[in-house]
Amino acid sequence: MIVKTEADRAGMRAAGKVVKAALDAAEKVVREGVTTLEIDAVVEQTIRGLGAIPSTKGFEGYPNASCISVNDVVVHGIPSLQVVKSGDIVSVDVTALLNGYQSDAARTFLVGNVSEADRKLVTAAQAAFFAGLEYAKSGNRIGDVSSAIQLYSELNGYGVVRALTGHGIGRKMHEPPEVPNYGRKHSGPPLKNGLCLAIEPMITAGDWRVKIDRDGWTVRTYDGSRAAHYENTVIITDGEPEILTL
Ligand code: MF3
Ligand code: CO
Ligand code: CO
Numbered sequence: 001m002i003v004k005t006e007a008d009r010a011g012m013r014a015a016g017k018v019v020k021a022a023l024d025a026a027e028k029v030v031r032e033g034v035t036t037l038e039i040d041a042v043v044e045q046t047i048r049g050l051g052a053i054p055s056t057k058g059f060e061g062y063p064n065a066s067c068i069s070v071n072d073v074v075v076h077g078i079p080s081l082q083v084v085k086s087g088d089i090v091s092v093d094v095t096a097l098l099n100g101y102q103s104d105a106a107r108t109f110l111v112g113n114v115s116e117a118d119r120k121l122v123t124a125a126q127a128a129f130f131a132g133l134e135y136a137k138s139g140n141r142i143g144d145v146s147s148a149i150q151l152y153s154e155l156n157g158y159g160v161v162r163a164l165t166g167h168g169i170g171r172k173m174h175e176p177p178e179v180p181n182y183g184r185k186h187s188g189p190p191l192k193n194g195l196c197l198a199i200e201p202m203i204t205a206g207d208w209r210v211k212i213d214r215d216g217w218t219v220r221t222y223d224g225s226r227a228a229h230y231e232n233t234v235i236i237t238d239g240e241p242e243i244l245t246l
Contacts, residue, residue, distance in 0.1 A: 001170025002194040003235060008101075012170070012196055015052065015103035016233055016244025018096040022046040023107050023245075026066070026092045030109040032085060036068040040079035043094055052098040055173050059095075062217065067093040067106075069219075074161055074202050074210055074227040075106075076217045086112025089122055091229040095173050102173045104198040105245035106231035118226055121158065121205050125228035128152045128181070128201035136191065136199065136234060136241040142177055143187030149201050150182040159208030161227070164219065166200040169233055191236045200231030 003009050025046040026039050044065035047054045054065030062076075069077035069091040070084065077091075084090055093106035108122045131152035135144035153160045166179030177189040181201050206225025213220065221227050235242040 011101035015098040015101040018052040019103040036079040052096040055095040055097045074219045108228040122228045125230040143183040146180045146183030159204035161202040195236040
């Protein structure tokens with residue numbers, strides 16, 4: 001949505017703080033031996049403890065308060081009894097609803113002895129977000145953000161997932177416009193002051209193609225290569241974008 005009033009901005013900021021708190025709480029428990037369901041429980045408790053609602057729970061039948069995506073899982077991993085091991089990379093994606101406003105963010109955490117290649121992959125997902133963010137201001141277009149994310153990722157040797165995109169966000173979790181992580185400069189919808197976006201690079205160490213497990217949710221790389229995800233909710237302004245989940 002385009003946040004028009006100061007109340008809208010304040011509402012989006014407050015929801016962002018809940019998501020940030022949930023990710024911080026998750027980071028503290030993501031370690032060797034924890035199950036992804038235990039991480040999810042911490043996320044849910046944190047969100048509810050702050051008077052908010054975990055938006056993904058029940059969203060199109062999704063069962064949990066977070067998406068937890070390990071190694072070759074790109075996004076939408078369903079929390080389970082899977083035990084996190086040393087060397088894993090674990091993405092936690094959280095969406096929360098507070099007072100009618102949605103916020104959405106994700107981090108990929110390193111567990112124990114992670115290979116140099118995986119460390120670089122995870123760092124690159126974050127850097128790709130910031131490469132895109134450079135173009136996230138009024139007067140530019142969505143394609144400027146998209147192409148910057150794609151260029152950064154591909155120049156560093158990573159695949160850019162096409163099947164899923166970032167998105168507008170506001171009173172609903174997913175709103176127009178789509179924010180692809182690939183595309184052409186000067187293309188797509190214009191960015192306007194007050195537009196609220198979830199920008200979320202999903203990159204792979206190998207091919208960009210993905211497949212979906214029989215559970216209907218879990219998105220994996222087709223070639224089994226590892227993937228990293230980094231997401232924040234931001235408000236577009238005439239100057240620097242405002243990051244709500246950092
Ligand atoms: N948080 C995801 C996103 O970044 C959406 C998850 S929907 C769910 O857009 F149902 F899979 F949880
Ligand atoms: Co998300
Ligand atoms: Co999102």
